[in-house]
């Protein structure tokens with residue numbers, strides 16, 4: 001995995017890759033005016049380090065209080081950055097985290113006291129604008145219990161503020177680790193929710209293109225929480241599920257072979273990523289991993305992975321069959337989301353009650369990975385996050401294909417506001433940046 005899990009282009013596009021890196025660094029510096037070099041707690045740290053941090057986690061309430069305290073000052077700073085039309089409606093409470101082009105804060109609706117997340121995206125630079133447009137294009141169209149819900153949007157020429165459902169239950173792997181007990185049944189329960197969300201997206205012709213455990217968030221800390229697919233910055237639309245895409249993007253360990261081979265691809269790339277995620281969730285290790293990105297890509301295009309080591313001897317053959325059917329090199333033979341949710345492992349495990357506890361092996365593997373990784377990259381600790389990923393987290397091919405143009409939210413530069421009313425769906429409202437907050441309400 002190298003020193004980080006940044007999203008990158010394959011080696012084949014190195015030239016484009018370097019130029020995107022440079023522009024992203026420049027972008028990041030330009031927008032980090034008042035940013036301290038240390039990143040906030042919940043930044044893009046790699047999945048294994050956040051998970052290992054939580055092997056002996058404090059209670060959710062303690063965690064929340066701790067986080068709130070530490071982030072209060074930062075939140076105050078961010079308040080100043082927020083457009084007054086946003087803060088007139090939402091009280092900024094705490095910083096949740098940062099993405100390549102975004103800051104996510106916890107807010108409270110002033111009138112209803114309801115909590116939400118606001119993702120503030122910088123859209124002056126073309127990269128940020130594209131990522132934001134992708135995300136909005138999808139969020140405007142989706143409504144599903146396993147997909148993060150957009151509540152409303154404030155769009156201005158420099159920044160876009162997406163008001164989202166607030167997910168307080170943590171990332172998928174954090175929960176696997178913090179439970180202290182984890183079985184195949186637990187895995188299938190989580191996967192059923194992910195598959196329901198992904199199947200819904202695919203049926204709408206949406207390919208996520210960046211499925212990974214960090215983008216799967218629990219809505220609340222309770223055991224019965226919904227699991228939500230989030231982060232649609234790389235998502236794209238096809239006319240239908242057989243529509244082929246060409247842009248090279250994703251997170252290295254999860255990229256499907258056809259993408260690396262620069263072949264046209266479809267939503268089957270998400271199913272490959274789900275195979276990788278299933279492997280990780282059941283074992284705490286990755287099917288494809290190498291310090292060298294070149295070797296990593298080579299093992300992916302060869303489909304070279306194994307079920308050696310713990311806990312694989314304790315894992316059922318049905319589970320392995322499920323993974324194998326998601327990780328064939330030929331995308332045409334890969335399970336679709338609708339087929340995967342009907343796979344016997346998913347169906348029978350969800351109904352079974354007592355299963356082997358895989359937690360110990362999973363935690364051990366996660367710990368080993370974390371220590372291997374920190375010895376390779378001493379600057380990266382669990383709390384400092386992935387130094388590699390500040391500003392470099394999301395690298396998108398500069399290839400401008402038809403598919404990039406489609407499905408883009410139109411008129412980002414046009415200040416507008418989109419309000420979602422649960423019963424009525426999305427309503428668009430336009431407001432000029434100089435207008436008072438109330439004058440552009442729905």
Ligand SMILES: Nc1ncnc2c1ncn2[C@@H]1O[C@H](COP(=O)(O)OP(=O)(O)OP(=O)(O)O)[C@@H](O)[C@H]1O
Pocket residue numbers: 042043044096097098099100101102103104117119148164165166167168214217230231233393394
């Ligand atoms: N609706 C939400 N509720 C709670 N936390 C959220 C929500 N949306 C995002 N986050 C968290 O905020 C942080 C930043 O998320 P964001 O999607 O902006 O960037 P990212 O996906 O981590 O990075 P990148 O943009 O580089 O892919 C992440 O830790 C993410 O889990």
